[in-house]
Amino acid sequence: MRNNIIVLFLLLGMTITGCVKTNDVAPFVGLIQSEEIILDNNLFANAPSDAFELISVQITDHHMEFEVEYAGGCGDANFKLIGHEEIKESSPPQRTIRLSLEDNDDCGTLLRQKLSFALTPAQVQDYNELLLQLQDWTDPLSYKY
Numbered sequence: 001m002r003n004n005i006i007v008l009f010l011l012l013g014m015t016i017t018g019c020v021k022t023n024d025v026a027p028f029v030g031l032i033q034s035e036e037i038i039l040d041n042n043l044f045a046n047a048p049s050d051a052f053e054l055i056s057v058q059i060t061d062h063h064m065e066f067e068v069e070y071a072g073g074c075g076d077a078n079f080k081l082i083g084h085e086e087i088k089e090s091s092p093p094q095r096t097i098r099l100s101l102e103d104n105d106d107c108g109t110l111l112r113q114k115l116s117f118a119l120t121p122a123q124v125q126d127y128n129e130l131l132l133q134l135q136d137w138t139d140p141l142s143y144k145y
Helices: 002-018 041-046
Strands: 028-033 053-060 063-072 077-083 094-103 109-118 129-134 141-144
Touching: 041 077, 041 094, 053 141, 063 077, 063 094, 077 109
Parallel strands: 028 109, 094 129
Antiparallel strands: 053 063, 063 109, 077 094, 129 141
8 A cells, every 4th residue: 555655656746747837948859950941832831730839040051940849749740841942033032931840749748949951952043142931930031142
């Protein structure tokens, strides 16, 4: 009986410490280095769009870096940066992009992750700058190359 009570308290303690309150900062789960941006109109329109929150976005050394929060923790989360193949004619030219999340687990632990995507495939010939219109982000991002 005493062993059952001890086991019960241990399980209760692990359950309480394993939860993240909504006011807490989500645990940082590391950097995912993705291959590169994908330019595909069909994928742009149809890629998964599971819920996440964009915390920050910046462009550094031909990479777009994100910090995101999402619910998960029991399985893999697959982020992809996807752009339209077409560009908007302007000076500099513009391309619409979006971050896609496919999260196939039912866990609800709030996680924070940093992502990095190579932007080189998004470059436009005869230009040295591209404005990237990121879905769900207010301001366009200038990518100079």
